[in-house]
Amino acid sequence: MSEEFKMAKVYEPKDVEGKWYSFWEKNGFFHADVDESQQAFSIVMPPPNVTGALHLGHAIDATIQDILTRYKRMQGFNTLWIPGTDHAGIATQAKVEEQLAKEGMNKHELGREKFLERVWDWKEQYGGRITQQLRRLGASCDWSRERFTMDEGCSKAVREVFVDLYNKGLIYRGNYIVNWCPHCHTTISDIEVEHNDREGHLWHIKYPIKDSDEFLVVATTRPETMLGDTGVAVHPEDKRYTHLIGRTVVLPIVNREIPIFADDYVDREFGTGAVKITPSHDPNDFEMGLRHHLEQICVMDKEAQMNENAGKYQGMDRDEARKAIVKELDGLGVLVKVETLQHAVGECYRCSTVIEPMVSQQWFVKMEPLAKPAMEVVRDGRLEFVPERFSKIYLGWLENIRDWCISRQLWWGHRIPVWYCEDCGAEICVKEDPAACPKCGSVHLHQDPDVLDTWFSSGLWPFSTMGWPEQTPELKQFYPTSVLVTGRDIIFFWVARMIFTAMEFRKEVPFHKVMIHGLVLDAQGRKMSKSLGNGVDPIEVIEQYGADTLRFMLITGNTPGNDLRFHPERLEATRNFANKIWNASRFVMLNLEDYQEGLRGELELADRWILSRYEDTVASVTEALDRFDLGDAGRLLYEFIWSEFCDWYIELAKARLYDKENPAARKTVQSILLEVLEGTMRLLHPFMPFLTEEIWSNLPVKGESIMIQSWPKARGYRQEAVENQMNLIMDVIKAIRNIRAEMNVQPGKKAEILLVASEVVNREILEVGRLNIQHLAGGSSVDIAADADAKPAQAASAVVGGVEVYLPLRGLLDLDKEIARVEKEIAQAKQEQARFEGKLSNPGFLAKAPEQVVAKEREKLEAINTRISTLKVRLQELNEA
Structure with a gap:
């Protein structure tokens, strides 16, 4: 073995990963300058929350982006991957408020300006954690271009977009039903509400019909909101109630008269088919209320406590009030019955508090005119979803979209750029902070206290990160971006918003393709969560198995767009693959001691075969990557490396490699081994960058780093014969x-x-x-x-x-011993056969066992029957021997 040979006997990821990442970053291999002579490939990273820590969703997302980026970089593209973080309004503010609470303070005591200073301090101290963790994963982003959704450039873009939409009449302020979180004290959008099944009740309540002995029975899951009822709706074709349309009922407890009206929205099959309408506390009721000109009566405050409109229940929280109201209804004799039911309850995606729909004055974006061009680019193929099925989900959401509530009752975020004149009442929306009212000249101005929804700024991400609204060289070369990689769960949160803002402000798509990946679930198919305790920390996985093992495991064994189940044993299998590559590489290099470049003699069949299989692997992996099927590309590499190269060619080559009497054959084998190993490491590099860099650096090849080598090309060497x-x-x-x-x-x-x-x-x-x-x-x-x-x-x-x-x-x-052994196996197998046959002939078992259990037992019996037949054939061969 050469004295220069430095590869350790065992691959230890922790010994090489930090070393190589620092080397890549220090040498600027991730950086992209504008160079119009090169074809561009660009990606913007979905910005993780600045409060966040790496989770498996981030890990699969970043791994896919890194594979594509490294692949395109090796293909010679001018490759830009822009990283960044999101200011995460609700989550970041909550972190700092928690700190203040520990100090015995709150944000109001500190004041807005001082509070924001504390948030910026927190961001500077803790906000870089996730970007450091992304480095551990191997993400080859251009960190010199890292952006933050509240940095100066992004803030300028946000102001530009808001003012432009405001001036076009596409942003307005109005009273509308919103999702209010009583814990976070802010509105959240429809798509940030998580609907989870809970056990609840359906209360059936008699509403007396005015000037009649009749009652109209309504069914509700929220009796506490009845204090704000302003109507009762029935379906126009429901014959049970057509005679009551136009009449009025007297609302129990409140004794307010409210109309009975017809509306097609009513579900005749739910409850009694008669629905109490509370426009201020239900989004569907709100829309019905607008259609039928109903009064809006809000009965709760922003703490979800009953307000002055709740009469004697004022001051109770909504759960207390529910119990008290049900008790009173029962006492009045109008509570008909109570049913138990499972129903979906809206919860805040941040804190899991039950959302309170509430009419509130908020800022909104008119979505209909913005949605049309965003749908058109998908319909005409200018923007493609991968897999294509997600385009239907995207279009379905935009076709039914409501106006977007963009205001949040927070202090941390992009403050709404609207000022109000305290003297003349003017509303001022301008790109630069005004010094005086443009109408009356007054200097008594105050800015709207709300901030913008976080998704407003991240919706501009593909072009704000490149310097827009300035017309920068980066925009000219790298925009539109090539592909967006993101999870299926934020198509609505983020993807749609980037598309419609890009079409409005750039008049072109923000990316040509949207690659959607599934979620990473636990082994049982459940979402990972703190409450279930089934989460997996990617950094812990990296510490134990290495980043390459985690990366390769996450992208193999799965099809595009589908969810992935996390099985720990797959990590073991992938680590074994990494070890297999390491050991095979060591074997090759240990046998290159006397290697001389260019000395290749006549090729044998095995040599021509492995070169042909390598050629096919190059073409197949390239084709799979081009269609964004990274899992299939990984599978092809796994099969070629493990089976064809390691298990077959290396074994086939050993005889000639060790043949001291035929040095020419040894030189030929050395040449083939090196060529295939080196090329395969380049193919594998985007998937397992650290392992391949360490191996490649030990090969007798020229170059600074494998990551800036060219991608292997098919040369037409495939020989099927x-x-x-x-x-x-x-x-x-x-x-x-x-x-x-x-x-x-x-x-x-x-x-x-x-x-x-x-x-x-x-x-x-x-x-x-x-x-x-x-x-x-x-x-x-x-x-x-x-x-x-x-x-x-x-x-x-x-x-x-x-x-x-x-x-x-x-x-x-030893025939006698082997005959005895096979006879013993047959006897044992027959015992198993009798057991399965007995179970499957038992009427009790067949009647009680689930169908899949019975089917499994039948499969076992079939397998044991096949085993017995095979053993009998073997026994016959042995007896004839």
Whole structure:
């Protein structure tokens, strides 16, 4: 072994990952300058929350982006991957408020300006954690271009967009139903409400019909909101109630008269088919209220406590009030019945508090005119979803979109750029902070206290990160971006908003393709959450297994767009793959001590075969990456490396590699091993960057780093005839190995091998592979015959590809012992057979067991029957030997 050989016997990721990442970053390999002579490839990273820590969702998202970026960089593209973080209004403010609470303070005591100083301090101290963790994963972003949704450039873009939309009449302020979080004290958008099934009740309440002895029974899951009822709706075709349309009922407890009206929205099958309408506390009721000109009565405050409109219930929280109101209804004799039901309850995505729909004065974006061009670009193919099925989900949401509430009752965020004149009442929306009222000249101005929804700024991300509204060189070369990679759960949160803002302000798509990946679930198919305790920390995985193992595991064994179940045992399997690559690479390099470049003699069949298989792998992996099927690309690499290169070619090459009497053959094998290993490491580099860099750096090749080497190209070397010939030889070897395993032949025991092939072409192929067969199948000799006359009388046999394979048994094993062993196996198998047959003939079992359990037992019986048949054939062969 050469003194310069430095590869450790065992691959230890922690010994190489930090070293290589620092090397890449220090040498500027991630950086992209504007260079119009090169074709561009660009990605913007979905900005993780500045409060966040890396989770598996981030890990799969960043891994996919890094694979694509490294692949395109190696293909020679001018590759830009822009990283950044989101200011995460609700989450970040909550973190700082928690700190203040520990100090015995709150934000109001500190004041807005001082509070924001504390938030910026927090951001500077803790906000870089997730970007450091992304480095641990191997993300090859251009960190010199890192952005933050509240940095100066992004803030300028936000102001530009808001003022422009305001001036076009697309941003307005009005009273509208919003999702209010009583805990976070802010509105949240419809798509930030998580609907989770909870056990609840359906209360049936009699509403007396005015001037009548009749009652109209309504069913509700929220009796506490009845204090704000301003109508009762029925379906216009519901014959039970058509005679009541236009009448009024007297609202119990409150004794307010409210109308009965018809509306197609009412579900006749739910409850009683008569629905109480509370426009101020239900989004559907709000829309119905607008259609029928109903009064809006809010009965709760922003703490979800009953307000002055709740009368004697004022001051109670909504849960207390519910109990008290139900009790009073029961006392009045109008509570008909209570049903238990499972129903979806809206919760805040941040704190899991039950959302309170509430009419409030907020800022909104008119969505209909913005949604139309955003739908058109998908329909006409200017922007494609991968997989395509997600385009239907995207279009369905935009077709039914409501105006977007963009104001949040927070202090941390982009403050709404609207000022109010305290003297003339003017509303001022301008790009620069005004010094005086443009209408009356007054200097008594105050700014709107609310901030913008976080998604407003991240919706501008593809172009704000490149310097817009300035017309920068980066925008000219790298915009539109090439592809957006994101999870299926934020198509509405983020993807749609980037598309409609880009179409409005850039008049072109923000990216050409949207690659959607699924969620990472636990082994049982559940979402990972703190409450379930089933989360997995990617950094802990990296510490134990290495970043490459985590990366490769996350993108293999799955199809595009589908959720991935996290099975810990898959990490073990992937680590074994990494170790296999390491050990094979060490073997190659240990045998390159006397390697001389350019010395390659005549190629044997095995050499031509591995070069052909490598050529096919290059083409197949490239094609899979181009269609964004990273899982398939990973699978192809795994199969080529593990099976064809390691298990076959290296083993086939050893005899010539160790043949001291034939140095020319050794030189040829060295050349092939190095060529295929080096090229395969380049193919694998985007997937496993640290491992491949460490191996490549030890190879006798030139270059600073594998990551800036060229992507392998198919050279037209594929030879299917060669592959077919080699496949026959490999099939024969596998058949012999199977016979030896089935017959329990000791590994060191050499066997006489007879191969019978009637076709001349097969005999010629076998002759070429004779030594390989003898070496890899444990043969003492290999005879090749044209007909079965040479068949030994007592032999185990198999047939593969028109070739009969025979292994004489006499002398190969102790027949008496083997017969006894097989007879014992048959007896044990028959016991199992009887047990399964007994269970499946038991009427009680068949009646009570689930269908899938019965099916499983039938599968087991079928398997044991096949096993018994195989053993009997083997026993017959042994008895004839």
